[in-house]
Amino acid sequence: MARVHNFSAGPAALPEAVLRQAQAEMLEWNGVGASIVEISHRSAEFMEVAARAEADLRTLLSIPDDHAVLFLAGGATTQQALLALNFAGPGQAVDYVVTGHWSKTAIKQVKPYVNVHVAASSEAGGFTDIPPRDTWQLRADAAYVHITANETIHGVEFRDTPQVGKVPLFADFSSSIASEPLDVSKYGLIYAGAQKNLGPVGVAVVIIRRDLLERAGQPRAEIFDYRAHVARDSMLNTPPTWNWYLAGLMFRWMLDQGGVSEFARRSAAKSQLVYGAIDSSGGFYRNQVVPAARSRMNIPFFLPDQTLTARFLIESRAAGLIGLKGHKAVGGLRASLYNALPVSDAQALVDFMREFQQRNG
């Protein structure tokens, strides 16, 4: 068996060491005589796994005590809807900054509940930039300001935390969390589906400034209530125990590798390799995002025509590189360079790109 170079946008590659540990513990976890996924979420053993995962994530991201951490099913999209139900009154104004596909999804999920105000949008320019902060039209009465820290499909990333004044800043960090140091205290809420940078699909991490939990929000079932989830340590109902455990292995691996500053270094190295290959190709490969807003995690790129794109996908697959097809919303190709992807994989992609150009350019 040969593991390939995996550039999938999500679910995405996991470190081989994490998969091997999960494999070794699959039948029998730590003397329990059963798999961790076969025992109660309320057992002492699982509670320890859960607490350890939270403690490791807090260390990894330097999460202050005045922020609660949740591990929830439902992915990032469910959290997008819950933001409005928990933190805005019925019909209250909310500010959204639109920088790509996932910003639009976030709006779609809250439209039935709140008055969505687009504070800024880069859609007219084809989502190739972040609208400059001084052009944003923020409302003083907004319940929160929402940004998408990294646009997984359009390949646009905020490189700084925007200042938004007194209104709390909420951010979708699904595809860039833990890829560089982050000042969590600047955010009212951070959420991320785990399946890009944090581990397996099936669990989302939500980091909430505790004072915001006192907001009334809107009429909602208890299962949609973050306050209830916090009060029960994410065990209001059966949590996705396997996914939580696997994410915990990934957190530990990231700490062992040197933490977020090390992943920032690797992310810079990987993305510079790929953008370098694109920019030095004389226009054979193209990426349309303005350099200052280019994502370090997801790099959409394009060849001169569809025939070459199809050939690139077939030949890269044969060379052991998978997951390079662009999202259908934008087409072309896309390389995702999440934390689990080694720098050597980015180098393998760049070598293939150069060689492909020599044969087809």
Ligand SMILES: *Cc1c(COP(=O)(O)O)cnc(C)c1O
């Ligand atoms: C993948 C992704 C989502 C959707 O996540 P689900 O877990 O499928 O709901 C939302 N936002 C961003 C930025 C993403 O990359």
